[in-house]
Amino acid sequence: MINDYLQPEDFLMDDTFKKYCEGSDERCIRFWEKWVVDNPSKSDLVEKARYMYQVLSANITPLNIQVNKINGATQPEKQLLKRHIIWYGAAAACFLAVLMVGLFYYSSKPAPAVLYTRSFETGFGNKKKIILPDGTKVYLNSGSEIKMEKGFNVDTRSVKLIGEAYFDVAHNKEKPFKVLTDNFKVTVLGTVFNLKSYPEEDFSEASLIQGSIKVESNSGNDNVVTLRPGQKILFYKPASNLKGAVNALPQLPKVEMGHITKLDTTIVETAWVTNNLIFNAFTWREMEPMLERWYGVDIELGDETVAGYLYTATFSKENILEVLKRLQEVKHFNYKMEGGKIIITK
Amino acid sequence: MNKKPSPTIGDISMYSLWWEAMCTGDRKAFLDLYKGLYRNLSVFGLRVCTDPDVVSDTLNQIFLELWEKHEFLPRVDQVESYLRTILKRKILKQIGHQQKLDRVISAIAKDGELIEIPYEELIVKIQSDDLVKRRLSQALGKLSLQQRKLIQLRFYEGLSYEDIARLNAMTVRTAYNTIYEALKTLRKYLIN
Structure with a gap:
């Protein structure tokens, strides 16, 4: 009978499907999770139905996800997890050294092919909030893409990220949540973090807000760093991996540990989630790709001196012209619009 | 309520x-x-x-x-x-x-x-994407009062078809059909 469902509304009318979306009935959840896997040709239809449910239910978080959180929090914390979080400076240094070598080693080896089924994308100038089938909330920043690996939420929970995303991962001990980027792999149980890995920027970073995450080089399980809340890790790409660089010798990627930055009480790394664009002593060179993605505009830096000017500013609802005007007030520059481009000059 | x-x-x-x-x-x-x-x-x-x-x-x-x-x-x-x-x-x-x-x-x-806040205003307001907002309020505008009310009871307040029928003094069949028609309309606007 379910095979006769041809439209999202056919699924939504089904009581068991609604309970699956609500997360209110364990049996319905199991049934539909399995059904989706067994009927990959219908996964698109199911996604649409789930999306409609999400909109019509006013985005109320599914019950099972909430219960998982409550369950996790009311159970005594696992010793294991605590041990993982302990951090020794010396150990960190060792880890990082190994990690760097691992990263370098990896960059010269092709990755095994992995199948990805569903993906979400944001163009320049817009952002998306997505709830993955396991209940994990993902905020996708502009110009980014996230792909779910085949069989997501069946045996494993793996996604691939290009660009920047903020994750609020639904707790599930049995199926650790993994994010793969070009430079590193992140494994979590249930936690909140931000990943940034744009091909056009010269570094990638992982910032941890809550819980704990393991950051692993792409080569294997040996090179692991565990982050504590408030910490972040930065990967500077070797120059040859950067878009536009040609004929440069491959260099060792540089890895750096740091702390997330707070401006008053706002965390700079995740401010974009609440629609804040923050520049914290950024040069025009650093702001350019961010502004291009955020506003979906094309910017050209026509002057080397101006490219190095430093700005600290916060924007939320301003349009690009207002932004330029306010930046001009901080440190003056000129700009002109030419052929759909904004050209910044002295 | x-x-x-x-x-x-x-x-x-x-x-x-x-x-x-x-x-x-x-x-x-x-x-x-x-x-x-x-x-x-x-x-x-x-x-x-x-x-x-x-x-x-x-x-x-x-x-x-x-x-x-x-x-x-x-x-x-x-x-x-x-x-x-x-x-x-x-x-x-x-x-x-x-x-x-x-x-x-x-x-x-x-x-x-x-x-x-009326339900139909609330669900539009919550959406962060302007395009979705527009489509959703268009779609809701195409629904009858009755249809909107039943969609709210079913998907927002989470009632069963039986409870909805009882509350609105209608048969379960009517409740079911009304919701089905409403979903069809909503889908046409929300999903391209």
Whole structure:
């Protein structure tokens, strides 16, 4: 009978499907999770139905996800997890050294092919909030893409990220949540973090807000760093991996540990989630790709001196012209619009 | 406002029974109480503040606190309204607090007062994408009053077809058909 469902509304009318979306009935959840896997040709239809449910239910978080959180929090914390979080400076240094070598080693080896089924994308100038089938909330920043690996939420929970995303991962001990980027792999149980890995920027970073995450080089399980809340890790790409660089010798990627930055009480790394664009002593060179993605505009830096000017500013609802005007007030520059481009000059 | 009828044994509300059991340290009763009240309290919370994340986080905070001090909790006759009061106070406190910290959240606090926002306004407001907002309000505009009301009861307040039929003095068949037609219209606008 379910095979006769041809439209999202056919699924939504089904009581068991609604309970699956609500997360209110364990049996319905199991049934539909399995059904989706067994009927990959219908996964698109199911996604649409789930999306409609999400909109019509006013985005109320599914019950099972909430219960998982409550369950996790009311159970005594696992010793294991605590041990993982302990951090020794010396150990960190060792880890990082190994990690760097691992990263370098990896960059010269092709990755095994992995199948990805569903993906979400944001163009320049817009952002998306997505709830993955396991209940994990993902905020996708502009110009980014996230792909779910085949069989997501069946045996494993793996996604691939290009660009920047903020994750609020639904707790599930049995199926650790993994994010793969070009430079590193992140494994979590249930936690909140931000990943940034744009091909056009010269570094990638992982910032941890809550819980704990393991950051692993792409080569294997040996090179692991565990982050504590408030910490972040930065990967500077070797120059040859950067878009536009040609004929440069491959260099060792540089890895750096740091702390997330707070401006008053706002965390700079995740401010974009609440629609804040923050520049914290950024040069025009650093702001350019961010502004291009955020506003979906094309910017050209026509002057080397101006490219190095430093700005600290916060924007939320301003349009690009207002932004330029306010930046001009901080440190003056000129700009002109030419052929759909904004050209910044002295 | 129509809400989910609360489960009872005879004249005694299950919520009161679960509350009592929770106070004695019964973890299962604590979770049952949470599951039983989750939707009603979320819908109520969304009237206080239209950010679903704030509502669900605050709700979890409250229940975690209940569990932490379950031995010292008072006897409560009307469990649901007791929890509603706590929820409202907490959310208002939270957005008031955030207001000082965060300019974005304060925009929500401005309409954080307890005026009931119509369902169709609420679900449009929550969407962050302008295109989705437009499509959704277009789609809702195409629905009849009856259709909108039934969609709300079914997907927002989480009622069964039987309860919806009873509340609206119609047959289950009619309720079912009305919702089906409404979903068809919504789909045409929301999904391309």
